[in-house]
Amino acid sequence: EAQVTQNPRYLITVTGKKLTVTCSQNMNHEYMSWYRQDPGLGLRQIYYSMNVEVTDKGDVPEGYKVSRKEKRNFPLILESPSPNQTSLYFCASSLGTSGGVAEQFFGPGTRLTVL
Amino acid sequence: GQNIDQPTEMTATEGAIVQINCTYQTSGFNGLFWYQQHAGEAPTFLSYNVLDGLEEKGRFSSFLSRSKGYSYLLLKELQMKDSASYLCASSNQAGTALIFGKGTTLSVSS
Numbered sequence: 301e302a303q304v305t306q307n308p309r310y311l312i313t314v315t316g317k318k319l320t321v322t323c324s325q326n327m328n329h330e331y332m333s334w335y336r337q338d339p340g341l342g343l344r345q346i347y348y349s350m351n352v353e354v355t356d357k358g359d360v361p362e363g364y365k366v367s368r369k370e371k372r373n374f375p376l377i378l379e380s381p382s383p384n385q386t387s388l389y390f391c392a393s394s395l396g397t398s399g400g401v402a403e404q405f406f407g408p409g410t411r412l413t414v415l
Numbered sequence: 416g417q418n419i420d421q422p423t424e425m426t427a428t429e430g431a432i433v434q435i436n437c438t439y440q441t442s443g444f445n446g447l448f449w450y451q452q453h454a455g456e457a458p459t460f461l462s463y464n465v466l467d468g469l470e471e472k473g474r475f476s477s478f479l480s481r482s483k484g485y486s487y488l489l490l491k492e493l494q495m496k497d498s499a500s501y502l503c504a505s506s507n508q509a510g511t512a513l514i515f516g517k518g519t520t521l522s523v524s525s
Contacts (some may be wrong), residue, residue, distance in 0.1 A: 333512065342517035343502065350511065358512060390457060399446045400444070400506025400513050406457035 304329045306391050312413045313381055318392045321410050323391030331394045332365065332374040333358070333404065343390070349374055350397040380389035381414040388412075391411040417441045419516035421503050426522045427493050435488045435519045437503030445506035447479050447486045448513065452500045461488070461501075490521075498523045 304325045308411030313319055325332065333348040335358075349368040363385055364375040374393075378385060391407040418440045420499060427433040435457035450458040464470055464479035471487065476489040490497055500518040507514055 335515075340517065343515040345512050345514075348512055356511070384493045387429070398445075398506075398510045400510040403448070403463060404513060406459070408457050 302405070304391055304393055304405050305412050306389075306407040308410060309408060310411050312415065314415050315382055316380050319378050319381060319412075321378075321389060321412070323374045323376065323407055324372050325391075325393040325394060326372065327395070327397055327404070327405065328371065329393035329405075330371070330397045331402070331404075333392045333394075334364070334376045335390045335392065336360065336385075337390060337409075338387050339407075342404065344387075346356075346376070381412075384391070384415045386412060386414050417514040419503055419514060421501075421516045422521045423468065423517070424520045424522070427525050428522065429493055429495060429523060431493050432489065432491050432494060435490070435501050435503075435517060435521065436484045437516060438487070439484050439503070439505045439516075440502055441484075441485070441505050441514070442508035443506065444481060445509065445510045447477075448504040449477055449488045450502040450504065450515075451484075452502060452518065454499070458502055491519065493523050495523050495525065498520065 334346040335343045349355045349364040389410045392404040394402040394404045420436045448457040449461040449469045462477035469478045474491045479486045503516040504513045
C-alpha cells in the first residue's frame with residue numbers, strides 16, 4: 301500500500317531532551333516536507349527536501365533540523381525541544397521535485413507535547 | 416508574498432449544498448489545491464485547479480478564477496461525514512512548497 305509513515309504517533313517529552321520523529325514513504329517520491337499545525341495558525345512548513353541531500357528551510361525552521369540521506373526517509377530532529385514546539389506534526393511527500401505543483405500525500409501525524 | 420484567506424467556520428444541514436470560498440494573493444501562481452482534513456487526521460487531497468473554470472468530481476466541485484485570485488469548493492448533497500476542515504493551498508513563488516490557508520471548519524447537522 302502506498303503510504304507515508306511517521307513514528308512515533310504520540311510523544312510527551314521534557315524541555316531540552318533531543319528527539320527524532322521519523323518519516324518514510326514507499327512511493328519513490330523525490331519531494332518531502334515537514335509541517336506543523338497549530339490551532340488558529342493552520343499548516344506551516346518547517347523544512348522541505350527536493351531530493352536526496354537537498355534540503356531547504358520552510359516558513360518556521362527555527363529549532364528544527366532535517367536530513368535526507370535516502371530517498372524514502374526524511375527525519376525531523378529537535379535538538380533541544382521547548383514548550384513552544386508542542387504541536388501536531390505532519391510529514392508529506394509528492395512526485396517530482398517541485399512541491400508546489402503536485403498533490404502531496406500526508407503521513408498520519410505526530411502529536412508532540414514538550415513539558 | 417503569499418496570502419490565502421478563507422472563512423473560519425461554516426455550518427450546513429444534511430442534503431444541502433455549501434460553497435467554501437478562498438481568495439489568494441501569490442507572487443507566482445502554479446495552481447490551487449483543496450484538501451480535506453478530519454479532526455486529528457491527516458489532510459487528504461480533494462482537487463487541483465490550474466486553469467480557470469469548474470472541475471467536477473462526484474459530489475465535490477472546485478472552481479478557479481485566476482484573474483480574480485479566487486477559488487471555491489462546492490459540496491453537494493452534504494453528508495454528516497463531510498464535517499471536516501477544508502484547506503485551500505497554493506504554491507509559493509518558486510513552486511517549491513504549498514502555502515496553506517488556515518482552513519474552514521464545516522459542521523454538517525441533521
